[in-house]
Amino acid sequence: MSASVFNKDIKYLPGVGPKRAGLLKEELNITTYGDLLYYFPYKHVDRTTFYHVRDVQPGMSSIQLKGQIKKFELAGKPNKRRLIGHFTDETGVIELVWFRGINWIRKSYQVNKDYVIFGKPTLFNSKINLVHPEVESLENYNSRVQTGFEAHYNTTERLKKNYINSKVIRKLQNNLIQEASDRIEETLPEWLRDQLKLYPLDKALLNIHFPEDQQKLKMALYRLKFEELFYLQLNILQQRTHRIRKFQGFVFEQVGRLLNEFYHQHLPFQLTNAQKRVLKEIRKDLGSGQQMNRLLQGDVGSGKTLIALMSMLIALDNGYQSCIMAPTEILATQHYKSIRQLLATMPVNVRLLTGSTANAERKEIHEQLLTGELEILIGTHALIEDTVQFKNLGLVVIDEQHRFGVAQRARLWKKNTQPPHILVMTATPIPRTLAMTVYGDLDVSVIDELPPGRKPVKTAHFYESKRYRVIDFMRKMIHQGRQIFIVYPLISESEKLDLKALEEGYDNILRYFPPPKYAVSVVHGKMRPEEKDKSMQLFVKGQTHIMVATTVIEVGVDVPNASVMIIENAERYGLSQLHQLRGRIGRGQYQSYCVLMSSDKLSDEAKKRLETMVRTTDGFEIAEADLQLRGPGDIEGTQQSGIPFELKIASLGQDNQLLQYARNIAMQVLDEDPDLEEEKNQPLVEQLKILASKKSNYSVVS
Ligand code: ADP
Ligand code: MG
Numbered sequence: 267m268s269a270s271v272f273n274k275d276i277k278y279l280p281g282v283g284p285k286r287a288g289l290l291k292e293e294l295n296i297t298t299y300g301d302l303l304y305y306f307p308y309k310h311v312d313r314t315t316f317y318h319v320r321d322v323q324p325g326m327s328s329i330q331l332k333g334q335i336k337k338f339e340l341a342g343k344p345n346k347r348r349l350i351g352h353f354t355d356e357t358g359v360i361e362l363v364w365f366r367g368i369n370w371i372r373k374s375y376q377v378n379k380d381y382v383i384f385g386k387p388t389l390f391n392s393k394i395n396l397v398h399p400e401v402e403s404l405e406n407y408n409s410r411v412q413t414g415f416e417a418h419y420n421t422t423e424r425l426k427k428n429y430i431n432s433k434v435i436r437k438l439q440n441n442l443i444q445e446a447s448d449r450i451e452e453t454l455p456e457w458l459r460d461q462l463k464l465y466p467l468d469k470a471l472l473n474i475h476f477p478e479d480q481q482k483l484k485m486a487l488y489r490l491k492f493e494e495l496f497y498l499q500l501n502i503l504q505q506r507t508h509r510i511r512k513f514q515g516f517v518f519e520q521v522g523r524l525l526n527e528f529y530h531q532h533l534p535f536q537l538t539n540a541q542k543r544v545l546k547e548i549r550k551d552l553g554s555g556q557q558m559n560r561l562l563q564g565d566v567g568s569g570k571t572l573i574a575l576m577s578m579l580i581a582l583d584n585g586y587q588s589c590i591m592a593p594t595e596i597l598a599t600q601h602y603k604s605i606r607q608l609l610a611t612m613p614v615n616v617r618l619l620t621g622s623t624a625n626a627e628r629k630e631i632h633e634q635l636l637t638g639e640l641e642i643l644i645g646t647h648a649l650i651e652d653t654v655q656f657k658n659l660g661l662v663v664i665d666e667q668h669r670f671g672v673a674q675r676a677r678l679w680k681k682n683t684q685p686p687h688i689l690v691m692t693a694t695p696i697p698r699t700l701a702m703t704v705y706g707d708l709d710v711s712v713i714d715e716l717p718p719g720r721k722p723v724k725t726a727h728f729y730e731s732k733r734y735r736v737i738d739f740m741r742k743m744i745h746q747g748r749q750i751f752i753v754y755p756l757i758s759e760s761e762k763l764d765l766k767a768l769e770e771g772y773d774n775i776l777r778y779f780p781p782p783k784y785a786v787s788v789v790h791g792k793m794r795p796e797e798k799d800k801s802m803q804l805f806v807k808g809q810t811h812i813m814v815a816t817t818v819i820e821v822g823v824d825v826p827n828a829s830v831m832i833i834e835n836a837e838r839y840g841l842s843q844l845h846q847l848r849g850r851i852g853r854g855q856y857q858s859y860c861v862l863m864s865s866d867k868l869s870d871e872a873k874k875r876l877e878t879m880v881r882t883t884d885g886f887e888i889a890e891a892d893l894q895l896r897g898p899g900d901i902e903g904t905q906q907s908g909i910p911f912e913l914k915i916a917s918l919g920q921d922n923q924l925l926q927y928a929r930n931i932a933m934q935v936l937d938e939d940p941d942l943e944e945e946k947n948q949p950l951v952e953q954l955k956i957l958a959s960k961k962s963n964y965s966v967v968s
Contacts, residue, residue, distance in 0.1 A: 271449040272300030280441045281434075289430060293422045302442055303450075303471055305435070306490075306915050307417035310483060313384070314414045319358035324389040331355055331383045332404065335362070338372060351375070353383060353396075360387075363395045380404035415477040439475045447472060454493055455949040462931070465489040474915075488924075491916040495928035497957055498703065498913070500950065503932050506707035507940055513685055515557035516660050522583030524612065525576060532610055540715035541569055547711045548577050548689065552661075558687035561701055563694075564713030565885035566849025567720065570691045573713070574663045575605055577689055582614065582641050586660025588686075589643040591650070593666045595620045600824070601665065602644045619645035619654070622795060650677045661687045693849070694842045696889045699926045700918055714886075722883045723852040725860040727836070727876045736832065736861055737778050740812075744784065748856060749805065749828040750812045753847060755838045771834060772814045785810040817847070826854025836862035836879075837872035841892040844879050871895055894920075 276298055277287035290296040296305055317329045333355030342348045349371055351362035362383065364371050375381070385399030419435040450468040452459075459466065465473070470489040477483035537545070544562060551558035564570045578588040590605075592598040602618040609616065617640055619631050634640035638657035643649065659681050690708060701710050728736050740750055752775065754768040772788055779786060787801045787810040805813040806825055813828070831851045836844060844862070852858040862876050878891040918925060935947065942951050 271446045272298060272303070272451070274299045274446075276302055279438060279445070281438050286428075286430065289425060289428055293425050299442055299446055302438060303446075303475075304914055305419065306474055307419050309418045310415040310477060311418060312414075312480075313416045314479060319353070319355050319360045321357075322360060322387050322394055324387050324394055326387050328384060328386045331360070332380070333383070334380060335375060335377050337377055340368075353381075361393055361395045362399050362401075363390070363397045365398070375401055382407040414479050415483050417475050417477075436475070443472055443475065453949070453953050454496075455946055457946050458931075458935075462492070464492060467493075487915070491921055491924055492928055494913055494916045495921065495925050496932055497953060499925075499929040499932040500935065501954060501957070502703065502707050503929070503936055504942075504954075507936060509559070509707065510556050513557045515552070515555055515687060516584070516586060516684065517555050518552040518580050518584040518586070518660070518687075520580075520583045522580055524583050524614065525579040527612060528576070528579055528609070532608065532612065534608075535717065537572075538569065538713070538715045538717055540564075540713040541573060544573055544711045544713055545576060547709075548573070549580065551709070552577070552580055552687060557685055558689065559708050560689050561708040561710045562689060562691045562713070563696075563701070563710065564691070565716065566693045566846055567853060568693075568713040568716055570665075570693070570713065571601060571604055572608070574601075574665070574689065574691060575608060578642050578661055578663065579614075581661040581687075584660065586658050586686075587635070587638065587641055587643070587656050588661035588663065589645070589649055589656075589659065590663040590665060592644070592646060595622065595646055597665065598644055598646045604824075605642070605644065614642060615640050616642040616644065619643055619648050621646060621648055623648070654681075656681055658682070659686045661689065664688070664690045666692060693846060693885065694889060696893065699922060699929060700893070702929070703918060703925065719855075720852060721857050723831075723848055723858045723860050725848065725862065725880045725883070727862045727864065727880050729864060729866045731866055733863070736863065739859075739861070740779075740830065740832070743830050743859075744779075744811045747827075748830060749808065749810070749825065750830040750832065751828055751850065752812060752814045752832045753834060754814070754816050755835045767834070768814065768816055775812060775814055779812060784812070786812045786814060789813060789815040791816055817843070824850075824853060827856070829854065829856040829858040830861070831859070832861045832863060834863050835865070836876060837864040837868055839875075841875050841878060841888050841895070844875070845885060845888050848879070848883070893918075 275287070276282055276290055276296055277284050279299065279302070282290070287297075290302075294301075294305060296302050311328050313330055315330065316332050319331060319333065322329065322331075331353070333353055335351045335353050336359070337352050339350045339352070340347055341350055347365075347368060349364040349368040351364075351371075353360050353362050362385075380403065382402045382404055383396065383399045384402075385396035387394050387396060389395070390397070417436055417439070419432045421431055421435065425431070447468055450471060452467050454464065454467070458464070464470075465485050465488075467489075470486040473482045473486035474490060477486060544564075548558070548560065551560060562570055562573060564573075574590060578590075581588040590598075590601055592601055598618065598620055602616070605616055615634070617631050617634070619628065623631070623645075631640060631643070632653060632655070635643065635654065635656050643654075643656075648654070696704070698710050698712075702708060743750060752771065754771055768788070768790055772786070775786055785804075787805045789798050789801050793801070802813075804810045805828075808827060828851055831848060833839070833844065833847055839847070848860045851860065860879075862879060864872070864876060868876070874891075874895060878888060882888060916924065935950070936942075938944075939947050942948075
């Protein structure tokens with residue numbers, strides 16, 4: 267048979283028709299039978315168990331009772347009437363309460379008749395109630411198909427207004443399954459299903475919508491989630507194979523004069539073991555003849571810049587140019603300065619190109635790039651521009667990956683006929699499998715060790731009402747000779763408001779820390795670069811005690827003597843941003859402190875974020891928490907980084923183990939049959955095609 271039942275227009279489904287079809291399309295984007303079948307419930311409610319009245323506790327989730335209403339009673343003031351039904355099952359009495367539709371209820375339900383009641387117990391007037399319960403006669407209940415676990419579906423206000431609620435969707439699913447269940451075409455090959463003991467698709471779909479029991483629901487979920495993650499991985503791994511085959515990598519085989527000179531004569535410290543390991547991984551890639559496509563994860567301050575520099579020296583030793591692209595001008599400048607400093611007297615031509623590079627200089631840089639005279643270029647998005655052409659670009663380093671999209675990376679690739687090696691660096695660690703999924707087919711290296719001697723930053727959260735204590739603490743620290751950052755949130759949509767907050771904050775600080783005894787610098791995005799620089803320099807040189815700044819310092823200055831960071835309105839930041847900010851301190855010999863200031867009222871999620879920051883300095887733990895709190899869809903940049911298919915049932919954050927498993931299986935399949943040519947794998951090829959045609963906003967970087 268054909269796949270046609272999935273494609274059948276939803277308006278033909280009994281119970282739908284043209285009007286409802288229009289609504290379903292507009293509100294839920296459901297246009298076909300297949301769309302509806304894949305409109306999965308957000309929860310299932312246990313209707314297999316009957317509770318006894320005496321066991322009912324407030325706070326239980328929805329429960330089911332069997333019994334009779336013994337009498338009805340009206341209560342409350344005339345304008346706030348409520349109807350109470352005294353319901354009993356011989357183990358006790360419980361009150362059913364209605365505030366609306368009282369007359370209708372009174373008429374429809376009879377005393378001393380057997381009912382099945384379903385509702386959520388709550389405490390009211392120190393009695394346990396079921397407010398607006400579902401009531402169904404036992405007779406009716408027994409006559410319909412038992413679902414065991416009842417599926418609940420999200421709907422919208424508009425759908426509800428048009429009487430399409432969760433119950434109606436359930437009914438439609440029922441009609442659909444009745445009509446189509448024997449025409450659902452399998453989407454996984456039989457051998458794979460057998461091997462992994464997976465439900466067939468029809469059974470899985472039936473049991474996701476109408477599970478008989480918990481076990482079947484579990485099996486259905488497992489099959490559907492696995493399938494989703496499996497095809498996702500298969501797709502990614504296949505593209506990887508293609509890339510590796512299609513593009514050869516420049517082979518950097520020279521051991522290297524410059525690298526050696528740097529390592530032996532200029533490196534101011536020992537590499538950490540993690541740095542050594544990562545460098546080895548990179549060298550292996552660079553010499554392999556395959557194009558490197560590697561993600562380097564490492565916490566703030568773990569020494570990624572050094573790895574980038576040493577990788578670039580390898581490129582240079584082999585006669586190739588390289589570049590670093592950073593997300594902001596300040597960060598690019600910082601890289602430029604620290605790399606210049608590290609290279610000290612070495613004969614390497616390094617230059618900086620940003621939006622504010624003067625025209626004459628820009629022209630010179632362009633020329634030097636073409637002749638090959640310029641060896642290492644550091645800059646911002648300016649590097650992507652078409653006017654920037656290299657003689658032979660061998661290695662591209664991208665810092666802070668999450669701010670660049672796949673498309674932007676692709677433009678860098680195109681600067682050569684043969685794509686350069688790519689090293690992507692990020693300080694936002696995410697679990698390995700997730701990284702590989704969200705960032706396409708990058709290999710992952712991890713620096714999981716900080717340089718020796720760093721003292722973990724101590725973090726505390728203070729509510730606005732306790733600010734006076736923070737001021738005392740600041741004073742104490744200044745008297746000990748330390749310097750302090752105060753950061754105000756900068757949220758681009760309302761730069762004016764942000765600036766106002768900063769200005770007010772600055773005025774406040776001056777009141778507590780008046781000149782001439784204290785000196786305060788200010789830095790914000792609206793200042794001219796020279797002004798900004800001057801103000802920063804004062805702080806860097808230790809001539810000011812406090813620096814009041816917007817988040818421009820996030821990726822900016824390195825001041826070892828600054829041991830306190832106060833983050834204002836900390837509740838407005840995401841976890842990864844807080845983590846980045848905190849990484850600005852704790853770089854020197856002193857114990858450092860991070861103070862998270864927040865308003866007195868906080869959402870639960872904000873509270874959890876701040877608690878996480880107080881609890882740990884481990885970037886991976888923070889990333890994990892971020893994932894739990896927000897889900898991967900919200901992790902900065904994941905949208906544009908291009909997950910090829912939309913996930914309907916699996917969650918990248920929560921199903922991480924299954925993701926790993928699915929990846930392993932996909933790898934096995936491709937190891938055995940790299941081009942998916944075998945007969946038994948044809949269903950996979952088919953399904954990949956269908957999925958790709960459905961979702962194609964994924965621009966492959968190749
Ligand atoms: P990241 O970019 O990972 O946040 P950086 O590369 O900026 O970290 O390094 C942070 C600081 O640590 C820099 O001042 C750098 O010189 C220093 N550093 C890097 N590696 C080491 C090391 N192995 N030992 C001591 N200090 C190091
Ligand atoms: Mg860095």
